[in-house]
Amino acid sequence: MNRKINKVAVIGSGIMGSGIACHFANIGVEVLLLDIVPRELNEKEQKKGLTLEDKEVRNRIVNESLQNSLKSKPSPIYHKDFANRITTGNLEDDIAKVSKVDWIIEVVVERLDIKQQVFEKLEKHRTLGTLITSNTSGIPIKFMNEGRSEDFQKHFCGTHFFNPPRYLRLFEIIPGPDTSKEVLDFLNHYGKKFLGKKSVIAKDTPAFIGNRVGIFSIMSLFHMVKDMDMTIEEVDKLTGPVIGRQKSATFRTVDVVGLDTLVHVANGLYENVPEDEAHELFKLPDFIQKMMDNKWLGSKTGQGFYKKEKKKDGSSEIKSLDLDKMEFRDRKSAKFSVLEQTKTIDKLSDRYKVLIKDEGKAGKFYRKNFSALFAYASNRIPEITDELYKIDDAMQAGFGWEHGPFQVWDAIGVEKGIEMMKAEGYEPAAWVTEMVGAGITSFYSVKEGNTYYYEIPKKEHVKVLGQDSYIILDNIRESKAVFQNSGVVVEDLGDGILNLEFRSKMNSIGGDVLDGINKAIDLAEKEYRGLVVSNDGKNFSVGANIGMIFMMAVEQEYDELNMAIKYFQDTMMRMRYSSIPTVSAPHNMALGGGCELSLHADKIVAHAETYIGLVEFGVGVIPGGGGSKEMTVRAADTYQKDDVELNRLRENFLTIGMAKVSTSAYEAYDTNILQKGKDIVVVNRDNQLTIARKHALLMAENGYTQPIKRNDIKVLGKQALGAFYVGTDQMNAGKYISDHDKKIANKLAYVMAGGDLSEASYVSEQYLLDLEREAFLSLCGERKTLERLQHMLQKGKPLRN
Numbered sequence: 001m002n003r004k005i006n007k008v009a010v011i012g013s014g015i016m017g018s019g020i021a022c023h024f025a026n027i028g029v030e031v032l033l034l035d036i037v038p039r040e041l042n043e044k045e046q047k048k049g050l051t052l053e054d055k056e057v058r059n060r061i062v063n064e065s066l067q068n069s070l071k072s073k074p075s076p077i078y079h080k081d082f083a084n085r086i087t088t089g090n091l092e093d094d095i096a097k098v099s100k101v102d103w104i105i106e107v108v109v110e111r112l113d114i115k116q117q118v119f120e121k122l123e124k125h126r127t128l129g130t131l132i133t134s135n136t137s138g139i140p141i142k143f144m145n146e147g148r149s150e151d152f153q154k155h156f157c158g159t160h161f162f163n164p165p166r167y168l169r170l171f172e173i174i175p176g177p178d179t180s181k182e183v184l185d186f187l188n189h190y191g192k193k194f195l196g197k198k199s200v201i202a203k204d205t206p207a208f209i210g211n212r213v214g215i216f217s218i219m220s221l222f223h224m225v226k227d228m229d230m231t232i233e234e235v236d237k238l239t240g241p242v243i244g245r246q247k248s249a250t251f252r253t254v255d256v257v258g259l260d261t262l263v264h265v266a267n268g269l270y271e272n273v274p275e276d277e278a279h280e281l282f283k284l285p286d287f288i289q290k291m292m293d294n295k296w297l298g299s300k301t302g303q304g305f306y307k308k309e310k311k312k313d314g315s316s317e318i319k320s321l322d323l324d325k326m327e328f329r330d331r332k333s334a335k336f337s338v339l340e341q342t343k344t345i346d347k348l349s350d351r352y353k354v355l356i357k358d359e360g361k362a363g364k365f366y367r368k369n370f371s372a373l374f375a376y377a378s379n380r381i382p383e384i385t386d387e388l389y390k391i392d393d394a395m396q397a398g399f400g401w402e403h404g405p406f407q408v409w410d411a412i413g414v415e416k417g418i419e420m421m422k423a424e425g426y427e428p429a430a431w432v433t434e435m436v437g438a439g440i441t442s443f444y445s446v447k448e449g450n451t452y453y454y455e456i457p458k459k460e461h462v463k464v465l466g467q468d469s470y471i472i473l474d475n476i477r478e479s480k481a482v483f484q485n486s487g488v489v490v491e492d493l494g495d496g497i498l499n500l501e502f503r504s505k506m507n508s509i510g511g512d513v514l515d516g517i518n519k520a521i522d523l524a525e526k527e528y529r530g531l532v533v534s535n536d537g538k539n540f541s542v543g544a545n546i547g548m549i550f551m552m553a554v555e556q557e558y559d560e561l562n563m564a565i566k567y568f569q570d571t572m573m574r575m576r577y578s579s580i581p582t583v584s585a586p587h588n589m590a591l592g593g594g595c596e597l598s599l600h601a602d603k604i605v606a607h608a609e610t611y612i613g614l615v616e617f618g619v620g621v622i623p624g625g626g627g628s629k630e631m632t633v634r635a636a637d638t639y640q641k642d643d644v645e646l647n648r649l650r651e652n653f654l655t656i657g658m659a660k661v662s663t664s665a666y667e668a669y670d671t672n673i674l675q676k677g678k679d680i681v682v683v684n685r686d687n688q689l690t691i692a693r694k695h696a697l698l699m700a701e702n703g704y705t706q707p708i709k710r711n712d713i714k715v716l717g718k719q720a721l722g723a724f725y726v727g728t729d730q731m732n733a734g735k736y737i738s739d740h741d742k743k744i745a746n747k748l749a750y751v752m753a754g755g756d757l758s759e760a761s762y763v764s765e766q767y768l769l770d771l772e773r774e775a776f777l778s779l780c781g782e783r784k785t786l787e788r789l790q791h792m793l794q795k796g797k798p799l800r801n
Helices: 015-026 043-047 060-071 080-085 095-100 112-123 150-154 181-193 210-227 232-238 251-257 259-272 286-293 337-342 348-357 361-379 388-399 405-412 414-423 430-437 473-480 511-527 547-554 558-577 593-599 627-636 645-657 685-701 718-733 739-753 765-780 783-795
Strands: 007-011 030-035 086-090 103-106 131-134 156-161 170-175 198-201 306-310 316-322 327-330 444-447 450-455 460-463 481-484 488-494 497-502 530-533 582-584 588-591 603-607 610-613 680-682 713-715 761-763
Touching (some): 007 015, 015 030, 103 112, 156 181, 170 388, 181 198, 210 259, 210 286, 337 348, 388 405, 405 444, 488 511, 497 685, 511 558, 582 685, 645 739
Parallel strands (some): 582 603, 603 680
Antiparallel strands (some): 306 316, 488 497, 713 761
16 A cells, blocks of 8 residues: 555644654654643633633643643754644544544553543544554553454554654554554554654563563662662763763663653553563662652652752752662762773774673673673563564664664673573573574674574574665675775775775774775775765764874974865865765764865765764864865855845854754754755665765766866955954953954954955865965964863863864
């Protein structure tokens, strides 16, 4: 069936409902958001003389909920204008409008009786064949559609989004007893392609896949922390980025999500899985029950495991909960010698072996934690899923784990993991022992660029379904590499398209990366047809590593520094003026030099979650790799369409001067980093490289011609320079910027004005690049700039240019 989703109805406007509505609006779908009618007036409505019949009152709950969601941070919406795609209403006046939608999503309170009442009302207005799903976190789907029509049951299932829907990628699809295969296949496809999710079809078991394993993991830690006499700081230190999990780790994440939310799921599991071997772990420890009694639920109540307090001087400090005394105290430093050893191990999968070998408290913690997790995950097959990779997918997409349980186990070694588990008093599931006994020593393998997993019934590795349309760099790096150095790997993607992958620390751009870019362009121009710049790192690039620049500036080696900056500029210009099409595919942070590289590509194929901008002002310089030049060029290219030339230039000047970073790729259109009609945004991160490759190939097949270097760029000279100087004087006089900030801004003004030319003139890109480089070099010699750089080095923060 050629089913399309043009309009959805979301029933329930709470945090999840509004978040789901916003994410559908993010991808261009029209949304009808409905909630109940208030039963009494509030004080504000009484003062205005309103009645319960006024539309303002009847839609108050839905409108307030949506507005609160839109004001929340991080934002649930890619761009503020996308909220216009959402229409609000109530379940009495507007319920008939669900007859015009393609998908009805119920997101009301987690009570079966209320959900059934809502479904009864919806069925009276629902058009036959319309999808209808429930966003439940654990209520059995088989109970929800009792008494509904055959068509309703055929098109009904659970669709569990994780909160916040924009950011967490897990999309669990839970079939009911009568859900048609067509509906499941469609939702699985739609979740991946359009919603940008990791779609996982789960069984109708308590808490499904993600929460079943995820809540076990957290509850296991809750019990372990007391058994091992650990502080919450120690647990958060050990369960954060060092093992590929969120920076908020365990206890801070619970504070953000809300302790009550976690307890609700844990209580449900305790009641509904009496045969689970870990049943008693879902029983709340005493300290959790006391926190619930005290309403210490986390961020929503102002205190949880952590609490922000005001000091006498007006500043704030974070207090931590002492789990023995149940009192808040000063935060304690958590240090473990083994973590120092892993700092030099960039590859996450290589860290696990080091961590579990530690003889101290950290090693004991990891051995206990991983052993419990491995045993529990292996025992959940086939109860919650038949395929082990779905558990890993769920933990990655729903809980932000870089590696799921079986991936961590593979990294440690399956046999080593079993040995560790037995030493800790755990046993793997029988199928794992049988697998190893048959000589199969890993859960995953890679063949011809595809990932294979161990399928238990077949007792062999089979290909993970649905990956044929994706390019997975981890799987092709070794076999498809055509060049590599310490900073990059260049892979052959097929059809004459190369991919340049940064492999430097934090994907920063240094000399080795610049060498790699030039080599990749050389190869593409001689033997291939196009070049994509993409990687699988946590961030696309934090920018140029300017630690080296700092050292050159300190040593006053300005000739060498000038050459280094010119090499960066020249490399960016090669991206622009090569004889083959170049495509940049940024994701997450693309800052400073990473942004400049993207600005010079023929096309940007950005992931929706791209935070891109020129942030050089933060370290006391201006963009020196072509960014200042490029924003000047982009302003000039609009002059012929807009008579207010100075205003257009000022917009781009402020983009740099205020170090603006978009909070989504769509916002980057507003800052002129992305250009409408040229650059595109994709929601599915897994498919980004494939789409970027297609665009590079399309440009090549359409007869790509090397661009002609520009010498027709209009600069405004003293007209712009004078206006900018007046502006920086006023900002400085008003104490909005420091003397040093004023100096940086004036240097940028000089570049973007084209110098102090007496009248508007036409110049070349190289002219602007020379001005840019001169300004950058002069700022590198400023004491304040050196102090900022030194401070960042001492703090160990990523340096960005």
